[in-house]
Amino acid sequence: MNTKNKICVTHFDYNRLKLMISDYTKKNKMDPNTKDLLGEIERAQKVDSHSIPPNFVTMNSVIELKNLNELEFQEFRLVFPEDANTEQNKISVLAPIGTAILGYKIGDVIQWKLPGGENQFQITSIKYQPEANGDYHL
Template sequence: MTNHKRRQIYITEFDLDRLEDLIEKHRAKTSRDTRNLDELEQELGKAEVVSPESIPPDVITMNSRVRLEDADSGHATVYTLVFPADADVEKGKISILAPIGTAMIGYRVGDKITWDVPGGQKNLAVKEILYQPESAGDYHL
């Protein structure tokens, strides 16, 4: 994952606790996801941690459903950012441990996401948050 400009990302205390547990459990049982775990840990390390009630409503949090637009093709896709056990690519449920999932966490509407893919780089724009658990009052999803 590559970010051309530094931006402040936000994460809820609840998501931070669950993601730190996820990282710890995955590190203990496998080395397969080491790069993704390292990148997620880096993202979390630079995040501003806030209470679920004070997260801005335009921030991608865990279980948020968002519309992203490919900057090159203009094609829009809806994704839900989920924990690995809930991932289902066919249903648009992207794991936080997938490169795009790690890249999405903490971004806001209007932000550009750039990450490395086998063929080079992919550029997406965060167009809309269709559902964010915190703004819907679902603080423990």
């Protein structure tokens, strides 16, 4: 699972994610990824959207990750499941890597179990964070 570094999520993201998880649970879709996400957001420090530092990953952020096992970089946008589209590099927060990075900051190294085994990732940059750009509605 993740390292136990301090993670931060905005109250806005927390509320939307809790609602999404509640809807999934009502439809009997509480799978391991959903449980992992719930665990992560529950342990996160909740902060106001206007106060979250720009180096933290929030929903709709565009992130560059380095896979430390393969020394390869990936760039993608962290989105809600209905907006996921791998061709457009939009990764769902319910995907293992999506859950893994939410709330972490630039420089953090994250260990996460993926379908192919456990990998280590480092967040190398956040190319866009909605809150840092005044986009508090995303």
